Amino acid sequence: ASYTIVDKDTCIACGACGVAAPDIYDYDDEGLAEVIIDDNTGTSPISDALEEDMLDAYEGCPTNSIQVSHTPFEGDPYKIE
């Protein structure tokens, strides 16, 4: 399984991820992206059906704010690396 999380400190609210993967990413009141399925903690596995959308968002983010991993992030975008 894959997990994903948004680093809201570097997100510039460009809006690309919600277009690429609307079932995974949405925006808060400031327009910053977050993972909607697990409150942006990176702890809920992304279903196989959404994997491609997730990777599209990951590759399309202009600030590399979307992190993807095979292990849960537990709320920290830089837990893995």
Ligand code: F3S
């Ligand atoms: Fe932010 Fe990147 Fe999405 S800048 S709005 S996380 S595509």
